[in-house]
Amino acid sequence: AVGGQADQRGGTGGGGGTTFTFTKGFTFVRKDDRNVYLVDDADVQTTTTLSQSANVRTPAFSADGKVVVFVRGGTMDAELATVATAGGVVTTLLASSANARNFKTPVFSPDGTKVVFGFDDGITTGVAVVNADGTGFQKLANGGLAQAYPSFTPDGLAVIVAAGNPGLGYTQVERITLATNQVSN
Numbered sequence: 001a002v003g004g005q006a007d008q009r010g011g012t013g014g015g016g017g018t019t020f021t022f023t024k025g026f027t028f029v030r031k032d033d034r035n036v037y038l039v040d041d042a043d044v045q046t047t048t049t050l051s052q053s054a055n056v057r058t059p060a061f062s063a064d065g066k067v068v069v070f071v072r073g074g075t076m077d078a079e080l081a082t083v084a085t086a087g088g089v090v091t092t093l094l095a096s097s098a099n100a101r102n103f104k105t106p107v108f109s110p111d112g113t114k115v116v117f118g119f120d121d122g123i124t125t126g127v128a129v130v131n132a133d134g135t136g137f138q139k140l141a142n143g144g145l146a147q148a149y150p151s152f153t154p155d156g157l158a159v160i161v162a163a164g165n166p167g168l169g170y171t172q173v174e175r176i177t178l179a180t181n182q183v184s185n
Contacts, residue, residue, distance in 0.1 A: 020048040022085045027059040027068050036070055038085060050083045051090050061085075062108040067132075069093065069106045069115050078103040080117060080130070093134045100128060100137070105149055108132070109156045116140075116150040116159050124166050127159060129178065140176045143183035147174065 025040040027050075036051040036059045050068060059070040069082050073096070080093040080103055093115065096103065104118035104125075109132075116129045121139070127150040130137045140147075145163040148170060152159055158177045162170035163185070175184050 020046065022048075022065075024065060027061060029056050029059060029070075036068060036083065038068070048087070050085070050087065051081075053081075053090065056081075058105045060105075060107045062112040062132075063110050064112060067108070067112070069108060071103045071106060071117075075102045075120075077101075080106050080115060082132075093132070094130050094137060098122070100139070107151055109152050110154060111156055114152075114156075116152060118148045118150060127161050127176070129159070138181075140178075141181045141183045143174055143185065145172065145174070146170070 022038055022040045023042065027036060027038050030037060034054040034056050035049050036056050037047045038050055039047050053072050055074065056070050056072045059068045061068055066085055067082050068085060069080060071078050072081050073079050077096055078101060079095045081090050082093050083090045099121055100119045102120040106115050106117035108115055113132050114129050115132055116127060118125060118127050125146045125148050126139055126142050127147045128137060128139045140159060146166040147161040147163045149162045150159050158175050161174050163172045163174040164170040172185055
């Protein structure tokens with residue numbers, strides 16, 4: 001892309017007459033336009049835009065680096081969305097509902113088949129998992145505490161979350177075994 005023209009990936013390139021190529025790097029959101037950006041380690045001065053919807057937050061890569069998951073929209077109308085690092089259409093993975101809104105910090109499982117994320121259910125903050133194709137939404141057990149900031153264990157069999165009493169901060173760590181939905185502190 002030259003001078004901010006659309007590149008082959010449907011985003012806005014930042015640099016100098018070449019097509020943006022992504023092998024390995026990082027993703028971020030700019031505060032001025034709230035879109036998902038991508039940077040390759042080979043040229044950290046050049047960026048490309050993966051979204052055009054604004055009001056985006058907390059992007060994260062799949063383990064293979066081929067897909068980015070992120071939250072877009074406001075508190076009540078938030079949705080989980082994905083886009084390929086090769087560019088293309090942003091796909092809604094899961095839209096908020098009366099029982100699950102204000103999505104936060106989504107991350108892919110190590111094998112890329114699931115996404116775990118924080119959300120509000122009207123009572124407390126919890127975590128849920130959904131298949132990478134948007135099916136199979138499941139609220140995970142909370143052990144009586146508010147939970148946030150989920151991440152998968154390296155084998156993908158459990159989720160680790162920050163936990164604490166609602167309104168008092170997160171002072172504990174919990175492990176949720178996905179096969180049994182059991183919580184251990």
